[in-house]
Amino acid sequence: MRQHEKDSARNRKLFMDAAEALFAANGFFRTTIEDIAEQAGFSKGTIYNYFESKKNILMVILDEKFDAFLSGAKSILDMNGNLDEMLLKLVEYHLKFFQQNTNFFRLIAAEQYKLGEKLSYEIHPKIISNYRNFQNLLQNILERFPDSLRKDVPMTELARALHGIISSFMTEYIFSESRSNIVKKAPTVVALFLDGAKKITRETRE
Amino acid sequence: MRQHEKDSARNRKLFMDAAEALFAANGFFRTTIEDIAEQAGFSKGTIYNYFESKKNILMVILDEKFDAFLSGAKSILDMNGNLDEMLLKLVEYHLKFFQQNTNFFRLIAAEQYKLGEKLSYEIHPKIISNYRNFQNLLQNILERFPDSLRKDVPMTELARALHGIISSFMTEYIFSESRSNIVKKAPTVVALFLDGAKKITRETRE
Amino acid sequence: MRQHEKDSARNRKLFMDAAEALFAANGFFRTTIEDIAEQAGFSKGTIYNYFESKKNILMVILDEKFDAFLSGAKSILDMNGNLDEMLLKLVEYHLKFFQQNTNFFRLIAAEQYKLGEKLSYEIHPKIISNYRNFQNLLQNILERFPDSLRKDVPMTELARALHGIISSFMTEYIFSESRSNIVKKAPTVVALFLDGAKKITRETRE
Amino acid sequence: MRQHEKDSARNRKLFMDAAEALFAANGFFRTTIEDIAEQAGFSKGTIYNYFESKKNILMVILDEKFDAFLSGAKSILDMNGNLDEMLLKLVEYHLKFFQQNTNFFRLIAAEQYKLGEKLSYEIHPKIISNYRNFQNLLQNILERFPDSLRKDVPMTELARALHGIISSFMTEYIFSESRSNIVKKAPTVVALFLDGAKKITRETRE
DNA sequence: CATGAATGAGTCTTCATTCAT
DNA sequence: AATGAATGAAGACTCATTCAT
Incomplete structure (x- = not known):
């Protein structure tokens, strides 16, 4: 070069x-x-x-970040571990990436759905695709542990719920303009997802 | 008239x-x-x-919808019921309101964070405020049942997680452009929130 | 009627x-x-x-006021008197009309020259015409007393100077937003016009 | 540069x-x-x-012209001469500036009083201020020769009358769209102002 | 006659994009 | 490659005029 x-x-x-x-x-x-x-x-x-154009800048930003995000996430799939461990790794990864790229998440949150007819035809699919891809990764992990998970709710919806909990912590971070270390919240996210909000006798679950 | x-x-x-x-x-x-x-x-x-202006239209829309949404949600707080029932009502209310106002949610999702300096000074606070207000309602309900809920996670975060799960189902609805009845998902949302994703022996929990 | x-x-x-x-x-x-x-x-x-139109309102206002102003001024011409007396009457008339129609003078002062291509074709001539007509009245009076006036300056310019002095008192009135009785200034106007600003031995002039 | x-x-x-x-x-x-x-x-x-804006263009034009006009006029004050000579210089200066900037005088004549609420707050004061400043210059000169001027009329009004006579010649120039050399009229203006319109035996005045 | 909602031509202003230097 | 003046399409907003009630 x-x-x-x-x-x-x-x-x-x-x-x-x-x-x-x-x-x-x-x-x-x-x-x-x-x-x-x-x-x-x-x-x-x-x-x-x-x-080429203003729009092109946005497209390139999206492509590069989404690629980086997903390839990093995929590499976690190759690791081993039990359900809790795997989920924790992925959640930590997401939160870390978020913390290092807050601007970017703010951007896609803001332009999440539509940017105007023309633009949205090109950008919206990228955003949705990234969203779904990550959710699929979550689902992939969950599917490795069918016996550990409840059967009355489809895997898709389990993955969706986890994705939602992760997002809610990021949203809070953005709205509150907090600068605390959001990665520390990963265990809470996983625990809430796996065990729910109810008080339980821990012993009976493990 | x-x-x-x-x-x-x-x-x-x-x-x-x-x-x-x-x-x-x-x-x-x-x-x-x-x-x-x-x-x-x-x-x-x-x-x-x-x-008065284009901006004014947006402001008026936000004000009217947020007012309607919150006042409807508040009226649910006055009802009685156990934890599951109360949460179910509120989640159903949110999903129903969402289904009847999909455009509006798309709008605030899209403009969620920033609309440009000037505009955002006036609109962003409204959006955040509504977001927090609803989350507070969730928290209010949870606080009525302290003995039913886990103690190792602050109430705020419990409410946040529930808010996240609700949002994830709405996001899916928007992304998939589904026209199915999202309100039917309310029990799933509540169950996932309260009991988590893990397979459990139901009996041990109650 | x-x-x-x-x-x-x-x-x-x-x-x-x-x-x-x-x-x-x-x-x-x-x-x-x-x-x-x-x-x-x-x-x-x-x-x-x-x-008929906004423009028409302006036209009608101009026509009516100019007609009233000029017909009043003309009726003074029919009176008798020496130079000083005649000029005093006419100046008093102008100042009085001004005082009773300050708004109108403000208006023609403001729109004096042009109002935009189209409009000005119709309005400008009216204003100029009124201006000249009044100046001609002044000149008519001056021409009755050729022996009393200096010969080294054309009658037109004498009339013009008088018109200028009158206008300067009206301008002052408008700018200062004074509400004093401007008609009282008529003798000063006439004296300045006829005798000038220099100190003189009055006896030698009459 | x-x-x-x-x-x-x-x-x-x-x-x-x-x-x-x-x-x-x-x-x-x-x-x-x-x-x-x-x-x-x-x-x-x-x-x-x-x-910055259409209005800004007008403001800048006014500022530049008024500054140029007044600074030129002030420099004449520093010269020496008797009453007639000083006035002649100043009147010639005004008429010359007028001839070189007819458009500008047309402009301020047209917009003299009001331009609409907002605009006038900023522009009207500039115009009045310039008008008064020049009149003050005239008055300054007159005040150097108290013994040559009549005492029965305040200096202010003497200056006003002179200003009026000057303006009347400029108005005629604009209305007639004459292209003759208006500067040549300066001696007439001064003579009319100082000696008045009446026929007199010149010898008795000096 | 009086009303005032509706119209749409007209204006200021912004800004992505081009291009000569 | 970098610059920034020039361009002109596009958009918010104004307001004289029309017309149904």
């Missing part, structure tokens, strides 16, 4: 980081190309040497 | 319904005043006889 | 008074038809039973 | 000249941003690289 290619890659990253932060903070339509350029330390026109 | 007052109220409703649907479908910034007018069957300028 | 005709004339006057005041206060383009209607105690649409 | 800075200043001037001419010709509200851009040889949006 020659020098100018390294520069190029570095600048591209600068634009993407700036865009990610600004999209998250102000929304896609309220963020101007000039805002992004300024934040990245360049001037407006330069962006078009790196990205 | 005279005729023109009835018309006025009816037209206002027409605009709000149109705006709600379009904001939900295309986002606030992608939706033009002209779109809303056309959808409502009027022309551009007429909107300004009913609302 | 039947009753409804009297009402009609009265309402017409209400609209014109309202329009005159508002045009003067806010300018023609900043004044809305709704403002005028409200000020007159009617609602928007009613204006169109009395006037 | 680098090239693009020169261009920038030049373009800014182009916009201001175009705006000045159009505001003068058609009034502020009748002049559109697109008119100005076209007249200046640019397209609409470009104006906003040079001025």
Whole structure:
């Protein structure tokens, strides 16, 4: 890789980081190309040497983050462990990724469903797909332990509930603008998911 | 109420319904005043006889829906019942309200975090406030049954988890564009929340 | 004249008074038809039973006031008197008319030159014409006393200077928002015009 | 000063000249941003690289012209001369400035009093202030020669009368759309102001 | 006649994108 | 590659005028 290619890659990253932060903070339509350029330390026109369009920046951000997130999550599937351990690892991974990419989650939360007709045709599927992919990973793990899980609720819905509990902790984190270590909440999330909210005699369950 | 007052109220409703649907479908910034007018069957300028500005339409929608949602939820608190029954009622209420106002939930999900600096100062607090208010209602119910609930997790987090499970079922509904009766899922939601995903000998729990 | 005709004339006057005041206060383009209607105690649409258009209101106001002003001024020409007396009468008349119609003078001062291409084609000539007509009246009087006036300056310019001095007192009145009796200044105006600002031995002049 | 800075200043001037001419010709509200851009040889949006808003263009024009006018007038005060000479210089200066900036005077004459509530709060004071400042300059000169001037009329009113005579010649120039050299009228203006319109034996006055 | 809801042409302003330097 | 002036399509909002009641 020659020098100018390294520069190029570095600048591209600068634009993407700036865009990610600004999209998250102000929304896609309220963020101007000039805002992004300024934040990245360049001037407006330069962006078009790196990205085709404003929309393209968003697409690239989504692709890179989703790829990174899912490939990391998948690598956890290859590990061994019992139900509790596996779930804990995955939940910890999600919360950690969230903590390191709060801006990004804010962004997809904000633009979660629709961004306008044209844009949404391209972006919405990415978001849904990522959402479902992660939920499938959860489900994959659960399916390895059929005997440990209740039968009266479909696996899909079990996975969905876990996904919901994880999300609720992230939402709280975003709304409260807390800076505490959310990863520590992983055991609570798993415990609530597996054992529920009711008071029980622990002995009878294990 | 005279005729023109009835018309006025009816037209206002027409605009709000149109705006709600379009904001939900295309986002606030992608939706033009002209779109809303056309959808409502009027022309551009007429909107300004009913609302001060585009932003004002959004504010009014949020206020009305949140008020309706919360006042309905509060009335459930006045009822009696055991933990399972109370939670079931509240979850059913939420899912029903969701089913009747899917557009609205899509809207607040989409605009959940940020809408741009100025707008978000006024709207974000409303959304957070509604979110917290409902979570507090859940917590209020849980607090009536301290002896039935596990002690190792704070009430706040129990309520948060329940809120998360409810949301995950609504998210699925939105993503899948399902038209099935989501209210039927209320017992599953409550069961998962209270008893968790693990297979257990029911007898030992009660 | 039947009753409804009297009402009609009265309402017409209400609209014109309202329009005159508002045009003067806010300018023609900043004044809305709704403002005028409200000020007159009617609602928007009613204006169109009395006037063809917003522009038409302005035209009618100008015509009526200019006619009144000039016909009053002309009647002074029919009187007798020496130079000082005649000028004093005319200046007093102008200042009195001004005082009773401050709004109107504010209006023509503000819209004095142009109101936009279309409008100005119709209104500008009226204003200029009135301006010149009054100046001609002044000149007519001066021309009756050729032996009393300096010969080194054309009559036109003498009349113009007098017009200027009158206007400067009205301008001061408007700018200072004074409510004092401007008519009292007539003798000063005439004296300054006839004798100038220099200190002189009065005896040598008469 | 680098090239693009020169261009920038030049373009800014182009916009201001175009705006000045159009505001003068058609009034502020009748002049559109697109008119100005076209007249200046640019397209609409470009104006906003040079001025914040349409209103801002007007403000900047007023500020620059008034500053130039008053600073030029003040420099005349520093000169020496007798009453006639000093007044002649100042009147010539005013008429010359007028001749070189007819558009501008047309503009402030047209917008002299009101431009609508908001705008007038900012612009009206500028116009009045300039008007008074110049009148004060006239008065300053007159006050240097108390023994040459009549005592029965306050200095303020003497200055006002002179201002009025000057204005009447400019008004005539605008109304007649004359292109003759108005500066030549300065001696007439001064003579009429100082000696009045009456025929006198010049010898008796000096 | 009076009303005021509806209309839509007209205006200011924003901003993604282009392109000459 | 970087710049930033120029562009012009697009959108919020205003308001004179119309017209059904």
